[in-house]
Amino acid sequence: MKPALxxxxxxxxxxxxxxxxxAKPAVTEALELKPTQEQLEAAKLASxxxxxxxxxxxxxxxxxxxxxxxxxxxxxxxxRWFFSQSDLTQFAALExxxxxxxxxxxxxxxxQIFAVYTKRVQDRVAFxxxxxxxPFDFAxxxxxxxxxxxxxxxxxxxxxxxxxxxxxxNDFLQLRISKTSRAKTNDENVAAPGTKPQTSRxxxxxxxxxxxxxxxxxxxxxxxxRYSDLGRRVQDLNxxxxxxxxxxxxxxxxxxxxxxxxxxxxxxFQIQMRLSLEGIGAVLQPDNDYTxxxxxxxxxxxxxxxxxxxxxxIVGVAQGNAEQIVDVVGWRLDDVVDLxxxxxxxxxxxxxxxxxxxxxxxxxxxxxxxxxVKLEQQAAKSRVIEIKQGxxxxxxxxxxxxxxxxxxxxxxxxxxxxxxxxxxVRRLLEELKAxxxxxxxxxxxxxxxxSLDEATELTGLFIDRGPVVQIKGVGMGVEVKxxxxxxxxxxxxxxxxxxxxxxxxxxxxxxxxxxxxxxxILGDNTFGKGTVQNLIDLDQMGNSESPKLGxxxxxxxxxxxxxxxxxxxxxxxxxxxxxxxxxxxxxxESAYDNALPWSSIEPSRYRTYSDFAAVIPELDARHxxxxxxxxxxxxxxxxxxxxxxxxxxxxxxxxxxxxxxEANEQEAKRSARQVERDKxxxxxxxxxxxxxxxxxSPSTSGVATxxxxxxxxxxxxxxxxxxxxxxxxxxxxxIDLRGSKRPAAVVxxxx
Numbered sequence: 001m002k003p004a005l006x007x008x009x010x011x012x013x014x015x016x017x018x019x020x021x022x023a024k025p026a027v028t029e030a031l032e033l034k035p036t037q038e039q040l041e042a043a044k045l046a047s048x049x050x051x052x053x054x055x056x057x058x059x060x061x062x063x064x065x066x067x068x069x070x071x072x073x074x075x076x077x078x079x080r081w082f083f084s085q086s087d088l089t090q091f092a093a094l095e096x097x098x099x100x101x102x103x104x105x106x107x108x109x110x111x112q113i114f115a116v117y118t119k120r121v122q123d124r125v126a127f128x129x130x131x132x133x134x135p136f137d138f139a140x141x142x143x144x145x146x147x148x149x150x151x152x153x154x155x156x157x158x159x160x161x162x163x164x165x166x167x168x169x170n171d172f173l174q175l176r177i178s179k180t181s182r183a184k185t186n187d188e189n190v191a192a193p194g195t196k197p198q199t200s201r202x203x204x205x206x207x208x209x210x211x212x213x214x215x216x217x218x219x220x221x222x223x224x225x226r227y228s229d230l231g232r233r234v235q236d237l238n239x240x241x242x243x244x245x246x247x248x249x250x251x252x253x254x255x256x257x258x259x260x261x262x263x264x265x266x267x268x269f270q271i272q273m274r275l276s277l278e279g280i281g282a283v284l285q286p287d288n289d290y291t292x293x294x295x296x297x298x299x300x301x302x303x304x305x306x307x308x309x310x311x312x313x314i315v316g317v318a319q320g321n322a323e324q325i326v327d328v329v330g331w332r333l334d335d336v337v338d339l340x341x342x343x344x345x346x347x348x349x350x351x352x353x354x355x356x357x358x359x360x361x362x363x364x365x366x367x368x369x370x371x372x373v374k375l376e377q378q379a380a381k382s383r384v385i386e387i388k389q390g391x392x393x394x395x396x397x398x399x400x401x402x403x404x405x406x407x408x409x410x411x412x413x414x415x416x417x418x419x420x421x422x423x424x425v426r427r428l429l430e431e432l433k434a435x436x437x438x439x440x441x442x443x444x445x446x447x448x449x450x451s452l453d454e455a456t457e458l459t460g461l462f463i464d465r466g467p468v469v470q471i472k473g474v475g476m477g478v479e480v481k482x483x484x485x486x487x488x489x490x491x492x493x494x495x496x497x498x499x500x501x502x503x504x505x506x507x508x509x510x511x512x513x514x515x516x517x518x519x520x521i522l523g524d525n526t527f528g529k530g531t532v533q534n535l536i537d538l539d540q541m542g543n544s545e546s547p548k549l550g551x552x553x554x555x556x557x558x559x560x561x562x563x564x565x566x567x568x569x570x571x572x573x574x575x576x577x578x579x580x581x582x583x584x585x586x587x588x589e590s591a592y593d594n595a596l597p598w599s600s601i602e603p604s605r606y607r608t609y610s611d612f613a614a615v616i617p618e619l620d621a622r623h624x625x626x627x628x629x630x631x632x633x634x635x636x637x638x639x640x641x642x643x644x645x646x647x648x649x650x651x652x653x654x655x656x657x658x659x660x661x662e663a664n665e666q667e668a669k670r671s672a673r674q675v676e677r678d679k680x681x682x683x684x685x686x687x688x689x690x691x692x693x694x695x696x697s698p699s700t701s702g703v704a705t706x707x708x709x710x711x712x713x714x715x716x717x718x719x720x721x722x723x724x725x726x727x728x729x730x731x732x733x734x735i736d737l738r739g740s741k742r743p744a745a746v747v748x749x750x751x
Contacts, residue, residue: 035107138656311355397432404450449504494519503527528589530568
């Protein structure tokens with residue numbers, strides 16, 4: 001999946017219809033859906049506010065119409081499995097008329113396109129099911145391109161049928177390899193008489209292979225049901241789904257963080273906000289036919305299990321002790337979420353295709369007890385890392401901050417002890433000072449933001465006083481958020497660790513620390529989201545007494561650094577970069593082709609503390625030398641190279657011998673690495689001689705299924721400590737080079 005489709009799936013996070021429409025065919029006659037009067041009213045109001053109140057001036061014209069057309073087609077069939085070239089030729093007349101249709105209160109075009117879509121999916125379901133009645137020849141050397149987002153639309157019925165023959169064959173082969181691998185694992189775990197059966201790779205007994213039925217027969221039953229489910233789900237869609245999908249194509253064509261939520265989606269969004277901390281603690285997103293883990297909530301059951309990682313693909317779900325694993329490949333996102341979500345203290349069983357395993361690789365089974373994510377588990381935490389530098393030992397304090405949180409209700413009530421990230425970090429800093437740490441690392445990896453006030457106040461713990469961020473809104477002057485309390489809680493050596501998922505408030509904090517020269521920024525370039533969104537309730541604006549018009553999330557302001565530049569698009573560039581698998585084309589603000597551009601305003605008046613330009617080259621040289629000898633760090637580099645090669649190679653072999661060889665290779669590599677880790681547990685992990693840092697040979701597997709898996713870096717569970725420890729090492733190097741003398745504001749800036 002190329003950036004265009006990935007972007008759409010991300011920006012439609014709250015648009016349930018988009019995920020519903022991506023892969024749900026019908027099995028009977030095409031649905032005849034028509035727009036309602038309420039939808040016409042909602043479209044009129046949304047158009048008015050989106051074009052008049054948005055931060056980006058926008059006209060409803062042919063340019064917008066062209067973008068809307070592509071976004072809507074992509075949301076239905078972004079990977080080009082269902083529509084043909086003749087369909088696109090038929091739709092071409094609409095490409096430059098959607099703007100006129102909006103102005104004239106005409107919503108017929110999206111419904112016309114959707115009617116064709118349902119018919120095409122119905123045809124594909126019937127064809128796929130018919131293929132299951134015949135045997136496949138897996139000894140034929142042929143391939144399937146998984147990422148078709150930029151390929152030509154099928155030009156004929158024969159070309160479409162051939163494409164789907166290969167797709168069904170790939171589905172069959174993937175299950176065949178996975179099931180036979182699991183069957184072998186089961187055979188290896190037969191319990192001795194009188195002993196309890198063991199499991200391997202997390203496979204529960206009730207999910208094992210039914211040996212009474214041939215595996216190929218089981219696969220045919222699974223796929224037949226999968227395709228039938230695909231067909232039935234399109235019949236569940238209604239006019240609200242079609243309207244929401246279309247209005248999102250409109251909203252996101254203006255700017256990627258602008259969305260429309262129909263009444264049902266608005267209600268679900270509110271429920272999710274109230275219940276967001278109950279369940280397994282994972283954020284999911286669609287990726288082709290897969291449901292992919294986009295985020296693992298800090299302190300949630302999924303994270304605490306240690307078995308769910310960003311980028312993993314959920315292919316099956318079962319409740320409690322249920323023996324039947326429900327295949328969810330091809331399901332719409334909200335249906336998968338409904339299966340996974342459940343009351344506290346109940347269990348859910350997930351069949352997971354790990355992110356570092358190709359489409360034909362073996363799956364893992366994970367049993368998770370649902371729970372509420374407690375505030376205490378999400379709150380800031382601290383620890384101390386001992387870093388040996390020659391004969392010296394440096395104590396480096398670490399503060400992990402998963403989000404910029406604030407208990408608004410408690411503060412509004414006047415509670416003296418209300419919780420906030422700034423209050424908690426201040427307390428942790430005092431505790432670290434009592435432990436006589438020499439430096440502090442603030443870990444903001446995967447921190448997507450939160451309270452703007454908290455970002456401002458938290459910065460104040462590390463500077464004396466001064467501006468933190470500038471905000472420019474629609475038709476407004478520049479507002480400056482500043483720390484006005486004199487003194488700093490921590491004025492010693494400081495570093496901020498970030499990655500591509502550090503966004504919004506995290507970028508404000510990191511940018512301020514960098515602009516003041518108050519600390520080193522380490523890690524990856526941050527996300528680059530420098531915009532502010534507000535929710536507008538269309539029912540309130542339209543004086544509707546009942547919820548029938550929905551809501552829009554609209555971008556109304558932009559953040560600017562105190563040096564005048566924006567965090568928008570460019571994010572915060574680290575002073576010393578760590579290895580990353582992120583490609584800006586695929587993840588981050590720069591992946592959106594219509595993101596707001598970078599811009600600048602006048603800088604604020606502030607005074608810097610230090611200039612690290614002279615010391616950074618030496619710090620980077622030490623970092624490079626040290627990490628070339630570190631076993632775990634080189635595992636990370638190797639994983640990233642493998643990940644990139646697999647991500648870029650989207651052609652999958654349909655030759656069974658080749659796929660099995662690739663799967664065995666992946667499993668052997670995982671096993672060999674685990675053996676090395678076990679041996680090194682009690683010893684030094686330094687490599688001798690150093691590992692060659694050059695990229696490893698590209699993998700020829702091409703089976704990294706999620707053609708564009710959810711943004712993540714490989715083996716995040718293994719590398720997280722590696723990167724954190726390396727950040728502590730870099731800060732220790734800084735202490736050695738510059739001494740632990742606490743900085744004082746000395747350099748005038750921006751007169």
